[in-house]
Amino acid sequence: MSEEKLDSKEIVVEKGKFLKWLDNYWYHYKWPTIAVAFFVVVFAVCLIQSWTNEEKDILVTYAGPTYIEADEKAAIESLLSDTLPEKFGRNERDGKAGLINYQIYSKEQMKQIEAENVGKDDPVYIDPVFNANEYSTLASQYKTGNGSVYILEKWLYEEILNEDGTTDRLKPLSEIFDEVPECAIDAYGIRLGDTELYKNNPELQVLPADSIICLHEQIFGQKNYDKEIEAFKNFAKVAESSENE
Secondary structure (H helix, E strand, O other): OOOOOOOHHHHHHHHHHHHHHHHHHHHHHHHHHHHHHHHHHHHHHHHHHHHHOOOOOEEEEEEEOOOOOHHHHHHHHHHHHHHOOOOOOHHHOOOOEEEEEEEOOOHHHHHHHHHHOOOOOOOOOOOHHHHHHHHHHHHHHOOOOOOOEEEEOHHHHHHHOOOOOOOOOEOOHHHOOOOOOOOOOOOOOEEHHHEHHHHHOHHHHHOOOOOEEEEEOOOOOOOOHHHHHHHHHHHOOEOHHHHOO
């Protein structure tokens, strides 16, 4: 009869074949399967992030020893966004600024931290491999024009300059401002602590005052560089008290 149940032994046999096939497949293709699954998960996460993350109109790069917490980063991005010129964003909307941050220590800073932690029960450890990777990534970014408004630890800033103090990597302040601020440290940089933005906004003061704010010269093929200049003018506007110091 067509409605008769299958013999239970037949069911067991079929199930055994499947399990045997699965066991054989896993034995021969375990690592390729894990690799494919890994990339599928990574792709899915990146895709979700691209859907949920708001597109930024300008990126600002900080590089130095300061670790920036997630809430501190969000506060800085909000501040920088509020400082952008009107209708800076795409489709005539308000502009959105993003912050790229690299935690980088100089060799001297790492030695000093190591010396200060000798004998401590819970010493601070700086991973030299992570530090080197951060430094390498920053160096690569110099070539892309991405995040070309820079806030740099002084030694990182000085590495960009030639022995005579000149560089073709940075935009001269004389080509940005009608008048170069008197407190400018040289032809390209302004001390962050001398800017109006820094002095009036505690959220930015999580960064060292002695950091240098500067603008990378335009990279070939870089779009919207004029907007970068306009944004930099607002970010690096010097407080009146600094001009008279």
